[in-house]
Amino acid sequence: MKKNIVVLAGDGIGPEITGAAVEVLRRVAEKYGHEFAFDYKDMGGCAIDRFGVPLPGETVDACKKADGVLLGAVGGPKWDAQPADNRPEKGLLGIRSALGLYANLRPAVIYPELADASPLKPSVLERGVDVMVVRELIGGIYFGPRAVSEDGQSAYDTEVYSVGEVRRIAKVAFDLAMTRRKKVTSVDKANVLLSSRLWRRTVTEVARDYPEVELNHIYVDNAAMQLVRDPSQFDVLLCPNMFGDILSDEASQITGSIGMLPSSSLGTCKAGLFEPIHGSAPDIAGQDIANPIATVLAAAMMLDNMELHDEARAVEKAVGGVIAAGYRTPDMGAGRRVGCREMGRLIADAI
Numbered sequence: 001m002k003k004n005i006v007v008l009a010g011d012g013i014g015p016e017i018t019g020a021a022v023e024v025l026r027r028v029a030e031k032y033g034h035e036f037a038f039d040y041k042d043m044g045g046c047a048i049d050r051f052g053v054p055l056p057g058e059t060v061d062a063c064k065k066a067d068g069v070l071l072g073a074v075g076g077p078k079w080d081a082q083p084a085d086n087r088p089e090k091g092l093l094g095i096r097s098a099l100g101l102y103a104n105l106r107p108a109v110i111y112p113e114l115a116d117a118s119p120l121k122p123s124v125l126e127r128g129v130d131v132m133v134v135r136e137l138i139g140g141i142y143f144g145p146r147a148v149s150e151d152g153q154s155a156y157d158t159e160v161y162s163v164g165e166v167r168r169i170a171k172v173a174f175d176l177a178m179t180r181r182k183k184v185t186s187v188d189k190a191n192v193l194l195s196s197r198l199w200r201r202t203v204t205e206v207a208r209d210y211p212e213v214e215l216n217h218i219y220v221d222n223a224a225m226q227l228v229r230d231p232s233q234f235d236v237l238l239c240p241n242m243f244g245d246i247l248s249d250e251a252s253q254i255t256g257s258i259g260m261l262p263s264s265s266l267g268t269c270k271a272g273l274f275e276p277i278h279g280s281a282p283d284i285a286g287q288d289i290a291n292p293i294a295t296v297l298a299a300a301m302m303l304d305n306m307e308l309h310d311e312a313r314a315v316e317k318a319v320g321g322v323i324a325a326g327y328r329t330p331d332m333g334a335g336r337r338v339g340c341r342e343m344g345r346l347i348a349d350a351i
């Protein structure tokens with residue numbers, strides 16, 4: 001199969017971690033007889049340096065035509081003095097909206113060998129953690145009407161959801177559940193908010209098309225508590241924008257390691273954006289010590305989105321094998337010490 005992948009390496013450790021992920025993808029192509037073309041484009045600080053703006057038009061055009069977009073990370077102190085509307089992060093918001101990315105997927109998985117890094121007790125973790133947070137990304141209170149009064153003494157933001165917006169994100173969650181443990185837990189605050197009642201009603205309607213999937217509703221305050229009490233009870237956690245923002249950070253911390261967690265954003269464009277959850281880590285950039293695993297796992301999510309499921313599982317298995325063999329970048333704690341490039345090569349070799 002021929003696939004066109006845009007790589008937005010970005011700033012800081014971005015070029016190193018995407019370099020490792022591309023090496024893994026090249027090996028996947030070789031093993032499975034695919035042809036992956038990698039098209040490198042600028043976004044973030046590097047784009048400001050070259051073009052004066054964080055998201056050049058040619059980057060947007062290339063992403064729109066691509067089969068997948070792999071992003072490293074953007075930003076760093078070099079661009080701190082930029083005006084607010086021309087900062088590297090503006091590139092990230094711009095590409096999300098240009099590609100209509102309404103669904104953010106963040107898996108939180110714990111590797112038994114790295115359980116020491118989790119703040120949860122072993123007795124809780126031994127039940128297993130494999131949660132997929134599905135967050136609505138371009139609606140809700142972050143995008144509703146807002147204002148500050150003239151005297152600056154009051155302000156409001158508005159949570160607005162339409163049936164159509166809830167329906168499309170709910171379908172993403174149920175489709176995913178069908179490929180997993182067939183369980184969706186929908187998060188809301190329907191005891192207080194009218195928008196949450198519409199959310200709950202719509203999710204319940206969508207569930208009728210998925211009779212094999214078990215649906216539960218949970219209030220957001222209870223969800224926050226249950227996630228640390230017993231994360232094993234969750235499969236797919238379906239959330240409105242703000243609740244998903246908060247709960248996905250909580251879920252990621254359960255796994256204890258920022259360098260391990262990928263994320264994908266899907267929408268109306270076929271491409272989708274695949275990236276690690278961490279930033280550009282300027283403090284360790286250029287030293288070949290960054291952990292590329294989050295970016296490699298983001299590449300696996302991209303393969304899934306291209307319907308290359310066996311290939312995606314092979315990448316995940318390779319990562320698991322390398323961790324089980326004891327290889328660790330410095331952020332992963334004690335073990336057989338490797339750098340970013342070598343970690344990428346080990347994972348590629350394990351495909």
Ligand code: NAD
Binds near residue numbers: 074284
């Ligand atoms: P960060 O995630 O870059 O780093 C936080 C800490 O985690 C640092 O100590 C860093 O060394 C470490 N770390 C992060 N990723 C790692 C990896 N793969 N391997 C090993 N250690 C890793 O967050 P920050 O320091 O708050 O932000 C740095 C820059 O990144 C800022 O300019 C910020 O705006 C930007 N940022 C970008 C994104 C993105 O592109 N999606 C997300 C968050 C932050």
